[in-house]
Amino acid sequence: MNDWFLVYDGFVPxxxxxxxxxxxxxxxxxxxxxxxxxxxxxxxHYPGSYLAGGYNRLTTEIAGHxxxxxxxxxxxxxxxxxxxxxxxxxxxxxxxxYLDYRQELSLKEGILRRSLRVKDSEDRITRVDExxxxxxxNSHLAGIELRLTPENWAGKLTVRSAxxxxxxxxxxxxxxxxxxRHLETVETTETGDDTILLRSRxxxxxxxxxxxxxxxxxxxxxxxxxxxxxxxxxxxxGQDITLDAEEGRELRVEKIVxxxxxxxxxxxxxxxxxxxxxxxxGSFEDLLQAHxxxxxxxxxxxxxxxxxxxxxxxxxxxxxxxxxxxxTVSTHSVDLDVGVPPRGWHGEAYRGKIMWDELFIFPFLNxxxxxxxxxxxxxxxxxxxxxxxxAHEAGFxxxxxxxxxxxxxxxxxxxxxxxxxxxxxxxxxxxxxxxxNAAITFNVWQYYQVTEDREFLYDFGAELMLEIARFWAxxxxxxxxxxxxxxxxxxGPDEFHTAYPGKDPSEAGGLDNNAYTNVMVAWxxxxxxxxxxxxxxxxxxxxxxxxGLTAEELGHWDDLSRNLMVPFxxxxxxxxxxxxxxxxxxxxxxxxxxxGHIERLDRILDQEGADPNxxxxxxxxxxLMLFFLFSxxxxxxxxxxxGYDFTPDMIINTIRYHMQRTxxxxxxxxxxxxxxxxxxxxxxxWELFNQALNSDIADxxxxxxxxxxxxxxMAGTIDLMQRCYLGIEPRTNVLTFNPRLPEELTGLxxxxxxxxxxxxxxxTQEKLSITSRTVTAHPITIAYRGQxxxxxxxxxFEFRLFPELPRDHQVKQxxxxxxxxxxxxxxxxxxxxxxxxxxx
Numbered sequence: 001m002n003d004w005f006l007v008y009d010g011f012v013p014x015x016x017x018x019x020x021x022x023x024x025x026x027x028x029x030x031x032x033x034x035x036x037x038x039x040x041x042x043x044x045h046y047p048g049s050y051l052a053g054g055y056n057r058l059t060t061e062i063a064g065h066x067x068x069x070x071x072x073x074x075x076x077x078x079x080x081x082x083x084x085x086x087x088x089x090x091x092x093x094x095x096x097x098y099l100d101y102r103q104e105l106s107l108k109e110g111i112l113r114r115s116l117r118v119k120d121s122e123d124r125i126t127r128v129d130e131x132x133x134x135x136x137x138n139s140h141l142a143g144i145e146l147r148l149t150p151e152n153w154a155g156k157l158t159v160r161s162a163x164x165x166x167x168x169x170x171x172x173x174x175x176x177x178x179x180x181r182h183l184e185t186v187e188t189t190e191t192g193d194d195t196i197l198l199r200s201r202x203x204x205x206x207x208x209x210x211x212x213x214x215x216x217x218x219x220x221x222x223x224x225x226x227x228x229x230x231x232x233x234x235x236x237x238g239q240d241i242t243l244d245a246e247e248g249r250e251l252r253v254e255k256i257v258x259x260x261x262x263x264x265x266x267x268x269x270x271x272x273x274x275x276x277x278x279x280x281x282g283s284f285e286d287l288l289q290a291h292x293x294x295x296x297x298x299x300x301x302x303x304x305x306x307x308x309x310x311x312x313x314x315x316x317x318x319x320x321x322x323x324x325x326x327x328t329v330s331t332h333s334v335d336l337d338v339g340v341p342p343r344g345w346h347g348e349a350y351r352g353k354i355m356w357d358e359l360f361i362f363p364f365l366n367x368x369x370x371x372x373x374x375x376x377x378x379x380x381x382x383x384x385x386x387x388x389x390x391a392h393e394a395g396f397x398x399x400x401x402x403x404x405x406x407x408x409x410x411x412x413x414x415x416x417x418x419x420x421x422x423x424x425x426x427x428x429x430x431x432x433x434x435x436x437n438a439a440i441t442f443n444v445w446q447y448y449q450v451t452e453d454r455e456f457l458y459d460f461g462a463e464l465m466l467e468i469a470r471f472w473a474x475x476x477x478x479x480x481x482x483x484x485x486x487x488x489x490x491x492g493p494d495e496f497h498t499a500y501p502g503k504d505p506s507e508a509g510g511l512d513n514n515a516y517t518n519v520m521v522a523w524x525x526x527x528x529x530x531x532x533x534x535x536x537x538x539x540x541x542x543x544x545x546x547x548g549l550t551a552e553e554l555g556h557w558d559d560l561s562r563n564l565m566v567p568f569x570x571x572x573x574x575x576x577x578x579x580x581x582x583x584x585x586x587x588x589x590x591x592x593x594x595x596g597h598i599e600r601l602d603r604i605l606d607q608e609g610a611d612p613n614x615x616x617x618x619x620x621x622x623x624l625m626l627f628f629l630f631s632x633x634x635x636x637x638x639x640x641x642x643g644y645d646f647t648p649d650m651i652i653n654t655i656r657y658h659m660q661r662t663x664x665x666x667x668x669x670x671x672x673x674x675x676x677x678x679x680x681x682x683x684x685x686w687e688l689f690n691q692a693l694n695s696d697i698a699d700x701x702x703x704x705x706x707x708x709x710x711x712x713x714m715a716g717t718i719d720l721m722q723r724c725y726l727g728i729e730p731r732t733n734v735l736t737f738n739p740r741l742p743e744e745l746t747g748l749x750x751x752x753x754x755x756x757x758x759x760x761x762x763x764t765q766e767k768l769s770i771t772s773r774t775v776t777a778h779p780i781t782i783a784y785r786g787q788x789x790x791x792x793x794x795x796x797f798e799f800r801l802f803p804e805l806p807r808d809h810q811v812k813q814x815x816x817x818x819x820x821x822x823x824x825x826x827x828x829x830x831x832x833x834x835x836x837x838x839x840x
Contacts (some may be wrong), residue, residue: 017706028330029139031345053338072352080162137290139332153547157245161215162238163198171348188237206702208262307747323716353404357712367752383409437685438520494622525561620669671716686742
């Protein structure tokens with residue numbers, strides 16, 4: 001590795017799935033895994049290409065259950081480019097001996113290179129140099145170049161360039177029992193001397209996909225005439241190009257591919273569009289140059305430069321994460337009706353569904369490419385009516401968004417899932433993660449805070465927030481015993497806890513008063529009322545008339561936002577949910593000694609006939625997500641509004657308590673834990689940051705990366721740099737900074753956009769400088785620890801950083817009644833006076 005390259009030397013079969021995922025190339029419209037162009041899906045290699053939002057639905061009967069799944073479809077493989085010598089076999093990975101093998105991903109340029117020397121069964125050695133791109137300049141184009149050099153032979157050489165429509169979804173072994181043939185071939189044809197076309201259609205969604213490939217071969221003098229033969233099978237079309245090769249003389253094969261679908265804009269028909277695009281495309285080098293230029297400007301806009309004392313690979317890994325985020329969503333995504341999936345468009349894990357990982361992804365986009373966040377939030381708005389129907393069918397009001405969303409916004413969670421350790425199908429209650437609704441509200445509000453995009457709030461955002469608020473008001477019930485409102489039958493982010501001990505999750509699933517959910521609901525309701533106040537009177541009246549909102553209903557939301565229950569134990573620790581403190585403690589050391597890796601404790605316990613619902617165990621941070629999303633000051637305000645005292649010791653105690661009971665079964669967990677330790681234990685925070693940084697590149701979850709990257713964790717590591725270590729917090733019309741760099745991080749440079757201004761930021765251990773680039777924009781307010789400045793375009797400010805006051809992180813022994821006094825809720829009828837905007 002170095003700062004800009006991910007490099008693999010040597011061919012290691014058991015690593016190919018991981019390498020193919022991490023070397024995926026994409027442009028926000030489609031992505032192609034880094035499989036070799038001569039490879040087949042054979043258990044070692046898995047060629048795969050995926051359209052952003054390219055879903056199809058199939059039904060499978062398993063164990064007496066009709067299981068319907070909507071999958072991200074593996075579309076026709078455009079890569080096939082293979083050669084043979086004389087009449088010998090096609091020289092695929094299983095047919096050759098690798099004498100040299102090197103694979104290199106250039107993050108700066110978005111180019112995948114392979115350099116290898118192969119020897120066939122007759123000891124003929126050929127050098128192969130490959131370059132590949134998926135164009136960031138033109139979303140419909142991709143290309144491969146092969147340079148073939150015979151080292152010790154001469155004679156007939158045949159190159160096959162093909163398009164393969166016979167692919168299936170076979171990238172996730174645990175899905176193997178499910179129907180996987182999503183495509184039917186409609187047309188295969190040769191459209192010119194050097195051009196072939198394949199037209200496929202998804203069998204349920206009826207979406208047409210057309211790929212056109214143009215293949216040419218050159219030597220040092222120019223384009224070579226060659227004999228061409230068409231190879232045509234029911235789901236496959238290829239051209240066999242035969243010519244004479246000379247020893248030591250290089251031949252260059254150039255394959256340009258265009259891809260269109262029936263959903264694309266500004267086309268008559270995808271076949272015509274793909275043909276025109278491919279015929280008018282320039283040379284491989286011309287297209288590559290435009291692609292390089294697009295990446296150059298992306299890095300100028302989105303790059304983060306760091307200086308570290310310990311590990312020179314940190315910057316490269318961070319760039320790898322930025323690279324894959326920008327390949328998943330780009331300006332090519334803006335006009336597509338797509339969300340952002342937790343596993344990218346890099347593989348088939350989670351079936352490409354959209355979940356809550358936007359919480360981790362949007363902060364980076366908000367501050368650099370807010371046009372992308374706006375487009376991704378519109379994906380949610382387009383599915384608002386489906387969310388309304390879901391709420392109504394469940395007996396609620398407003399809009400209930402699904403935990404997993406795909407093409408049309410219905411709930412895509414499986415009701416059963418396969419435990420690969422036990423081989424059993426077990427009930428899946430993930431759909432009870434209603435906190436997805438609060439995440440959408442959070443994302444809308446944070447986008448507005450960064451951009452001050454009142455038009456978005458006017459046209460889309462406020463309506464989303466209002467309908468979600470109405471859902472929360474209808475799912476909450478008043479509990480006379482506590483004098484507070486309760487939210488029952490839900491799941492938090494933890495996911496190990498689906499029901500109370502002894503209860504059948506499929507019949508009595510869910511938990512009461514999940515702390516993360518309830519606090520997020522209280523915050524969401526408050527922000528929704530704020531959003532309503534920001535609207536012009538005419539739009540406010542229009543929305544209230546359209547939705548039937550009354551003053552009484554809005555008053556109820558305000559009351560609910562002040563009186564939701566938050567569970568505490570007797571020591572002042574925020575409980576994960578009501579009753580969590582009464583669960584059994586878990587013997588972590590015994591299970592670590594027995595199993596080694598125990599991240600997926602749910603599967604281990606299920607295999608043993610036990611139930612994680614019985615124990616104080618968590619898959620990932622649940623309560624601690626509150627400290628990830630909100631500063632201590634903001635949490636203090638939220639809890640004060642709820643009528644609870646909130647002290648610094650409660651933060652420390654709660655963090656320590658839950659960190660000791662988390663298995664880190666999700667890569668997101670390392671991000672969250674690194675975040676919450678950033679102020680209390682910077683050294684440990686840096687360790688966990690590096691754990692998250694390595695989660696995919698080292699495949700720390702034992703094989704899952706081969707099925708797709710973990711985009712939320714990747715984005716989370718980037719966000720740790722900007723919002724956590726740099727301390728950026730957009731709030732109440734002020735962009736605040738509170739840098740706290742770990743000792744290993746000696747310098748950080750990046751550029752952000754905030755309310756029309758572009759700010760160049762540079763932080764060291766001693767100072768923070770903020771420079772606003774020259775542009776036409778209104779002044780904005782920036783702040784560091786109470787030092788407030790109004791900055792206009794062209795100005796620069798520098799803040800000298802001073803350390804936070806030392807804090808004793810050991811839990812002080814207090815009398816139990818004293819702890820209870822700090823954590824006892826105040827009477828709902830006597831809420832505290834809310835802080836004003838200026839005070840906040």
